[in-house]
Amino acid sequence: MKHRKTRLLGSTMFALTLSVPLALPAQADDTLRIVLEADLPSLDPSQSTATVVTDFGHMVFETLFAMDSEGRPQPQLVGDYSLSDDGLTYSFTLRDGVTFHDGAPVTTADVLASLDRFFAKDAIGKILQDRIVALEAVDDTTFTMTLDQPFGLTLDILGKYAPIVPYIYPARIIADGPASVITEPVGSGPFVYDAKETRPGSVVVLKRYEDYVPRNEPQDVLAGSHEGAVDRVELLSIPDSQTSVNALLAGEVDFISFINPDTLDQLEGGDNIEVKTRYPSGETVLLRFNSLTPPFDDVRARKAFAMVVDQEQYLAVSAARPEFGKVCKSIFTCDSPFSTDVGSEGVGTLDVEAARALVEESGYDGTPIVVLQPTDIPSLQAFALIAAQELRSIGFNVEVAASDWATLVQRRALKVPQTEGGWNLFVTTTTAENLDSPFSNLPGNTNCETSWAGWPCDDEADAIKTAFMNATDFEERKKLAADFQERIYEVMPFVPAGQYVSLSAWNKDVGNVVVGLASPFYGLTKSSAD
Amino acid sequence: MKGFVFKRLMSALPVIPIVSVLIFLLIHAGGSDPARILAGDTATDAAVESLRQHLALDRPLSEQFLAWVGGLVQGDFGTSIFYQRPVSDIVMDRAGATISLALSVITLSVLIGVPAGAIAAMRLGERTDKAVTFLAAMGFSLPIFLVAYSLVYVVSLKLGWLPAQGYSPPGNGLWSFARSLMLPTLTLSIFYIALFARVSRATVSDMLKQDFVRTAAAKGASPRRILFVHAMRTSAVPVVTLIGTTFAALLGGVVVTESLFNIPGLGRLVTEAILKRDFPIIQGLVLMTSILYVLINLCIDLICAALDPRLSR
Numbered sequence: 078m079k080h081r082k083t084r085l086l087g088s089t090m091f092a093l094t095l096s097v098p099l100a101l102p103a104q105a106d107d108t109l110r111i112v113l114e115a116d117l118p119s120l121d122p123s124q125s126t127a128t129v130v131t132d133f134g135h136m137v138f139e140t141l142f143a144m145d146s147e148g149r150p151q152p153q154l155v156g157d158y159s160l161s162d163d164g165l166t167y168s169f170t171l172r173d174g175v176t177f178h179d180g181a182p183v184t185t186a187d188v189l190a191s192l193d194r195f196f197a198k199d200a201i202g203k204i205l206q207d208r209i210v211a212l213e214a215v216d217d218t219t220f221t222m223t224l225d226q227p228f229g230l231t232l233d234i235l236g237k238y239a240p241i242v243p244y245i246y247p248a249r250i251i252a253d254g255p256a257s258v259i260t261e262p263v264g265s266g267p268f269v270y271d272a273k274e275t276r277p278g279s280v281v282v283l284k285r286y287e288d289y290v291p292r293n294e295p296q297d298v299l300a301g302s303h304e305g306a307v308d309r310v311e312l313l314s315i316p317d318s319q320t321s322v323n324a325l326l327a328g329e330v331d332f333i334s335f336i337n338p339d340t341l342d343q344l345e346g347g348d349n350i351e352v353k354t355r356y357p358s359g360e361t362v363l364l365r366f367n368s369l370t371p372p373f374d375d376v377r378a379r380k381a382f383a384m385v386v387d388q389e390q391y392l393a394v395s396a397a398r399p400e401f402g403k404v405c406k407s408i409f410t411c412d413s414p415f416s417t418d419v420g421s422e423g424v425g426t427l428d429v430e431a432a433r434a435l436v437e438e439s440g441y442d443g444t445p446i447v448v449l450q451p452t453d454i455p456s457l458q459a460f461a462l463i464a465a466q467e468l469r470s471i472g473f474n475v476e477v478a479a480s481d482w483a484t485l486v487q488r489r490a491l492k493v494p495q496t497e498g499g500w501n502l503f504v505t506t507t508t509a510e511n512l513d514s515p516f517s518n519l520p521g522n523t524n525c526e527t528s529w530a531g532w533p534c535d536d537e538a539d540a541i542k543t544a545f546m547n548a549t550d551f552e553e554r555k556k557l558a559a560d561f562q563e564r565i566y567e568v569m570p571f572v573p574a575g576q577y578v579s580l581s582a583w584n585k586d587v588g589n590v591v592v593g594l595a596s597p598f599y600g601l602t603k604s605s606a607d
Numbered sequence: 608m609k610g611f612v613f614k615r616l617m618s619a620l621p622v623i624p625i626v627s628v629l630i631f632l633l634i635h636a637g638g639s640d641p642a643r644i645l646a647g648d649t650a651t652d653a654a655v656e657s658l659r660q661h662l663a664l665d666r667p668l669s670e671q672f673l674a675w676v677g678g679l680v681q682g683d684f685g686t687s688i689f690y691q692r693p694v695s696d697i698v699m700d701r702a703g704a705t706i707s708l709a710l711s712v713i714t715l716s717v718l719i720g721v722p723a724g725a726i727a728a729m730r731l732g733e734r735t736d737k738a739v740t741f742l743a744a745m746g747f748s749l750p751i752f753l754v755a756y757s758l759v760y761v762v763s764l765k766l767g768w769l770p771a772q773g774y775s776p777p778g779n780g781l782w783s784f785a786r787s788l789m790l791p792t793l794t795l796s797i798f799y800i801a802l803f804a805r806v807s808r809a810t811v812s813d814m815l816k817q818d819f820v821r822t823a824a825a826k827g828a829s830p831r832r833i834l835f836v837h838a839m840r841t842s843a844v845p846v847v848t849l850i851g852t853t854f855a856a857l858l859g860g861v862v863v864t865e866s867l868f869n870i871p872g873l874g875r876l877v878t879e880a881i882l883k884r885d886f887p888i889i890q891g892l893v894l895m896t897s898i899l900y901v902l903i904n905l906c907i908d909l910i911c912a913a914l915d916p917r918l919s920r
Contacts, residue, residue, distance in 0.1 A: 276700055317867055324772045453882065
């Protein structure tokens, strides 16, 4: 009898366990949970060029100017501004009533300190700094900037949205100079960083800034109002992409900033899930030479490889479906204002025999060349293998150096020959903001040893870039951009290997998702929060 | 016994400084540069150099080592390069999830695996034994990711009974804490139940062949008494040792399970720290884990000596 009772109790417990409504615990509806593509490596947007840091930065900080959907800089923290008739002196007045999260007003002292930090951190910021004759505070809300000659890109640089972004910080948190790391991210943006609830490496918690003073204009990409639509945002780091998808399908998160292409079918089959790109300009695969050491110190070897780069191969790996990839032979993002085919005739001709002949002509001596392969980033790992095979097809002996990304970036900084631990080629991807004009085109920077890893050197390309920055007429700029591309393809410091769009996924309860050159999270709405 | 404890303590103590030096040398041997990782892919060399100086990574290795050891002596495990928070705070943040998971896995595995193995040993060669052996072989063979994804698909996505991912600390409510641990516990336990079942089957079946068991049977002891009073007690030593080492291994972090269920535990922390080269976290965590291993091994030795006094002689 005792046994039967026990058995009965056990069965009842089991049945209860199955029948008790095991639905998820009620989660606060006014919380927006966003899975970022990676863990936030820093809370200091002036220290890291990682995209996730900018995602965080746009929530907490603000800039003097911000880009609209047309890519034009519009005043953000600045209320009014004027330019003198000679085009040399700008006068900026800050908006009334804007305060930092600690309650202190945003003043010109904060602006000048923040710009100093930006100039020290960012190559494009340095270009502007070199043209400034005087940067002075008139009072707490007005400051002037005097240039040595008219410079059409001044406001574009102040509204730069690619890292490093010229955010305005309280002077007190950056008082230790540009090298110091901000550990207390206090800004004037629509969300306040909550250090207590944040768990590094897992979740960053942001709460709506109650005293935020938005602009009156409606949000237009980064311009206009930045007002938050939900009370709380959690920026999550989930290491496994399938786990993120499971969480979205189960309603445990609201948004995945970038999905793994392999999960597209599953997400499209989910109820109430939207899968779209937020960045139509997408990303471009870059094959980057080390121009300092043999064999790619010889332009003929670089051009030979460019001939056999088959973009379709790279797109087969990177694009979730063929319609999400595009062959693009411009050094600027295709469909962007300056994109052109000028000078690209020698790229991707797939003429293996001609390429082999060019390699021979370059005097390549058969020393194995090193292609860097990051094994912890699947797409880049595959790109490296494709590149290695293409190099072998034209007579190069190739050694694929497999390592994690951390080791790769370490080795990539070495300027010595591959036989002494250096490298010859690496593959990466970059977004439109690092490509779209001669002055922002990162791989097209030919400032020798101060340029990006690979260190190409060409005064002529540099001179065209300077002329582009000085030009004020769009048609003139367009012509100079074409000249720049033509020259870059003569020097061939890198080869573009295809353009593709990445996809984001979100619950259909989430609204106001911005599609454009930037896609900040602060304006996202959640219908269940209404 | 006191002498035994003292001896064990004395032999364990030198492990700590040896491990400290080894960790530091191994981590820095590759010449990795966290500043370059922190600065990001498109950072200029000047920006990386300035960051390196600020983080004191440009100082000689000996100076960095002395600073680290100096901190350790005062109980300071350093500050994370990336998170800019004390390592001890970060580890404490993460330890709760890992300890909870380790305890629940050990409890479930011991409660099911040990009796299953003992029963199989009692019925050696019979159907029960064959069933236990088969299930244990299955438990060993199933890849964790397959078990995890299958459970999530059925239990979370199809039935909606349990969360698909995440960890809810006890402070958020005991029910949600328990629910957040159920699937990861089940996933990990399948392997450990199999392990405990096989080990206990082997040790109990060995014991059952011993002379003292035959004597007990001859004296008229019931099979249950023979199993629980005689055989289980003497076969407990290898099982206790296994429990201890398993617990230590689980505390060291179960990276795959923590990643698949998005549990912010120590396994994920150390993996992320290694990938980013966050030296202070790696050093601190490996050192803490080593100390934990030493302590757990000490406890195992003491328990085993209590179970079988011959071991302390």
